[in-house]
Amino acid sequence: MSTLELDPTLVARARELAARAAQPVVDLARRHTTVSVERAVLRLAGLTGTDPVTGEGRVEDRVPWVNRVVDAVRDQVGLEQGIALPVWHALTSGTAPSLQALAEQVGAGTARFEIPADPEPARLAARDAVAAGLARIDANRRRRDELVATHGDPPRRPWIYLIVATGDIHEDIPQAQAAARAGADVIAVIRSTGQSLLDYVPEGATRTGYAGTYATQENFRLMRAALDDVSAEVGRYVRLTNYASGLCMPEIAVLAGLERLDMMLNDAMYGILFRDINPRRTFVDQRFSRMVHARAGIIINTGEDNYLTTADAVDEAHTVTVSQLLNETLAHEAGLADWQLGLGHAFEINPDLKESFRLELAHAMLARSLFPDAPLKWMPPTKHMTGDVFRGYLLDGFFNLAGALTGQGILLVGMMTEAVVTPWLSDRDLALRNVRYVLDAAGGLTEDFAPPKGGFIDRRADTVLREAVDLLGRIADHPEGLIQAIADGTFGITKRPPDGGKGLAGVVELAAGAYNPALELLEAVHA
Incomplete structure (x- = not known):
């Protein structure tokens, strides 16, 4: 596979500055917990279900037990010590025979929590309970490896990534299976609009999502089982994607x-x-969630493509590179390996700009050369899709060709009606034909495509990398590092102050003696 000969000193400098810029947020994450991190601990220990007393109507609107327990502990003793000590002290002291029974006491208003004088019995019990959840994750990782060995991986890269999202999991399943039969290698079930802003994870199989389907444990189970069935049918392991973002990132992970x-x-x-x-x-949430992903063998997809929907894809190209380097740094710190880093970028340059395709190739080759072992996720045009379906279909063909030429790892299928209307099933079928034709006809061109040193693509990539290093230097030199860069509007021309936004009330500074058994077990493997 062809890559650019980037200046090795410049590349090393970029990674050094990314590490410095990211360190303040790593330190921040180590000093704090959140309500969602603590709820994730309870989920690992096996607590599921909702409080029937507090929920009416749709099951997905009921309050999960994990929320009720964490809120009760916070109200009675605070979360500065974490959830594990007060909850498992209640269990080891005989207050309740099980975690489920303790949750029901919370629902009845009779549970009482305290920080134990001798924390060791609670620590050991909590560690054992969480270890059982991690053992299930480990078993799933082994099962994935077995199924890949049985059915095989897709015969070529990039993997074809396709979205389904009807709002109804029972409608999503046949669409996902049909997409796999038509050539999709990865099925993404996008979430119902606004789920990222819910501070709880809905429960059960859901049929009422808007422009997407709720991410729930049962929906995950149903779709994974359906894709296992179709994997056996088509003779390749079909992968499943969802979204570990928003206010419940650790729990969804x-x-x-x-x-x-x-x-x-x-x-x-x-x-x-x-x-x-x-x-x-x-x-705080993303560090914990990435540690879980590392343990589970899950590939993460990052979101740099989104910056180019709000900022100019040429003028701000270096901010994509900066974000990729920061995402890499934070992912490595959390234990993720290079093969798990689906770093994002996108085909979003204005097609009316002269040499736009050459610029797209330069940006794609820069990413491929900077991260040679990462399965980069290449995103299709959306910002400049106009409703002219013929022009859109041509743009998607050029996008697919750029992905083939530059050796991208994950190719999200673009549709000619993207960003204009919700695509029809026929639009998806045409889009799959487009990508299959390009990959079949030109997939091997990555062996032949070698832009010359000093040529247009090489010069453009060098320019973007130097601009990225300059920006990383400014971020690293600031005492607040990345936090301040975000406040200044560095990425996606969007300013977000450190004390603003949703969910700050769920952040808790840890006290001496705080204990999180999940972090202890995850960090032990990472170390």
């Missing part, structure tokens, strides 16, 4: 591991910039 999802959208800054979720909340 845990549910993905428990139900053997294969990829998760998980970007360090997307929720901050595009959903106005508090930066501190996001960075």
Whole structure:
């Protein structure tokens, strides 16, 4: 595969500055917990279900037990020590025979929590309970490996990534299976609009999502089982994607591991910039969620493509590179390997700009050369889709060709009606024909495509990399690092202050003696 000969000193400098710029948010994450991190601990320990007393109507609107328990502990003793000590002290002291029974006491208003004088019995019990959940995640990782060995991987890269999202999981399943039969290698079930802003995870199989389907444990289970069936039918392992972002990022990461999802959208800054979720909340949650993804063998997809929907894809190209380097740094710190880094970028340059395709190739080759072992996720045009379906179909063909030429790892299928209307099933079928034709006809061109040193593509990539290093230097030199860069509007021309946004009330500074058994077990493997 052809890559550019980037200046190795410049590349090393970029990674050094990315590490410095990211360190303040790593330190922040280590010093804090959140309500969602603590709820994730309870989910790993096996607590599921909702409080029937507090929920009426649709099952997905009922309050989960994990929320009720964390809220009760916070109200009675605070979360500065974490959830594990007060909850498992109640269990080991005989207050309740099981975690479920304790949750029901919370629902009845009779549970009483305290921080134990001797924390060791609670620590050991909590560790054992969470270890059982992690053992299930480990078993799912082994099962994935077995199924890949049995059915095989797709015969070529990039993998074809297709979205389904009817709002009804029972409608999503046949569409996902049909997409796999038509050539899709990865099925993404996008979430119902606004789920990222819910501070709880809905429960059960859902049929009422808007412009997407709720991410729930049961929906994950149903879709994974359906894709296992179609994997056996088509003779390749079909991967499943959902979204570990928003206010419940850690919990959704845990549910993905428990139900053997294969990829998760998980970007360090997307929720901050595009959903106005508090930066501190996001960075604490994303570190925990990525540690779970690392353990589960899940590939993350980052969201740099979104910057180019709000900022100019040429003028701000270097901010994409900066974000990729920061996402890489934060992912490595959380234990993710290079093969799990589906770093994002997109084909979003104005097609009316002269040499636009050459510029797209330069940006794609820069990413491919900077991250040679990462399965980069290449996103189709959306910003400049106009409703002219013939022009849109041509743009998608050029996008597919750029992905083939530059060796991208994950190719999201573009549709000619993208960003104009919700695509019809026939639009998706045409889009799959487009990508299949290009990959079949030109997929091997990556062996032959070698832009010359000093040529247009090489010069453009060097320019973007140097601009990225300059920006990283400015971020690294600021005492607040990345937090301040976000406040200044560096990414996606969107300003988000550190004390603003949704979810800040759910962030808690840890006290001496705080204990999180999940972090202890995850960090032990990472170390």
